[in-house]
Amino acid sequence: MVEDRTRLISVVHLGATPGSATNLKMKPTIEELRKVKNIVKEMYFNKNGVNGIGIGDGYIQIMLEKKSKQVFPTKIEGVPIQVIVVGKIRSLKSK
Numbered sequence: 890m891v892e893d894r895t896r897l898i899s900v901v902h903l904g905a906t907p908g909s910a911t912n913l914k915m916k917p918t919i920e921e922l923r924k925v926k927n928i929v930k931e932m933y934f935n936k937n938g939v940n941g942i943g944i945g946d947g948y949i950q951i952m953l954e955k956k957s958k959q960v961f962p963t964k965i966e967g968v969p970i971q972v973i974v975v976g977k978i979r980s981l982k983s984k
Contacts (some may be wrong), residue, residue: 906923925968940978
């Protein structure tokens with residue numbers, strides 16, 4: 890039993906990348922998400938129809954006022970990009 894455990898640990902330390910043994914995809918770190926969010930802001934925030942840009946659970950979300958013919962990337966630096974139509978954003982303050 891100890892020998893098997895040692896062999897497994899050795900495989901991990903001998904250059905296996907995270908998730909390579911099982912093909913699991915790891916979620917981006919919060920630092921990676923923040924970095925890509927800033928990139929997306931620079932690229933798209935001032936574009937007509939983009940209401941907001943946010944961080945989701947392992948992805949960056951671009952929120953649009955309405956459907957757009959503009960093409961958005963599916964990934965930036967390996968981080969998935971999700972585009973959703975949220976409609977017009979307005980204040981909930983009562984008048």
